[in-house]
Amino acid sequence: MDIMGIRIPTVVEDNVARRCDGCLRVIQGTPWRVNILDTVTTEVAGSWTETSVINPGPFEFHPDEACVRSWMAGRSFLFCRKGRVREIMRPIPIAAPDGAPLRWGLCDGIHRDDHELVPA
Numbered sequence: 835m836d837i838m839g840i841r842i843p844t845v846v847e848d849n850v851a852r853r854c855d856g857c858l859r860v861i862q863g864t865p866w867r868v869n870i871l872d873t874v875t876t877e878v879a880g881s882w883t884e885t886s887v888i889n890p891g892p893f894e895f896h897p898d899e900a901c902v903r904s905w906m907a908g909r910s911f912l913f914c915r916k917g918r919v920r921e922i923m924r925p926i927p928i929a930a931p932d933g934a935p936l937r938w939g940l941c942d943g944i945h946r947d948d949h950e951l952v953p954a
């Protein structure tokens with residue numbers, strides 16, 4: 835592994851405790867990494883670059899969808915129930931009709947029809 839750009843061969847990466855971003859407990863074994871794609875659908879003006887609302891990650895979780903969903907819920911993300919939790923999630927801006935701050939939904943972006951966003 836690298837620390838400050840210096841390769842330290844005696845430190846095995848597996849010995850470093852990783853914590854789940856969902857339940858905050860130590861992850862044994864390989865973490866499940868989730869990245870949020872840093873692009874926005876074209877029908878929405880470029881709020882992504884103006885306000886970096888979403889940290890693109892990667893976030894690390896136990897290999898359990900429940901951990902990812904609880905992390906989303908803690909950040910008030912909505913989850914598209916037509917998709918699944920995958921390694922790459924697409925952010926879906928949700929326009930508020932009353933001008934309130936935008937919320938974000940997350941979808942794996944694989945289905946072609948409309949999103950069905952529900953609380954994570």
Ligand SMILES: [Zn+2]
Nearest residue numbers: 854857896901
């Ligand atoms: Zn967890």
Ligand SMILES: [Zn+2]
Nearest residue numbers: 914916941949
């Ligand atoms: Zn969707």
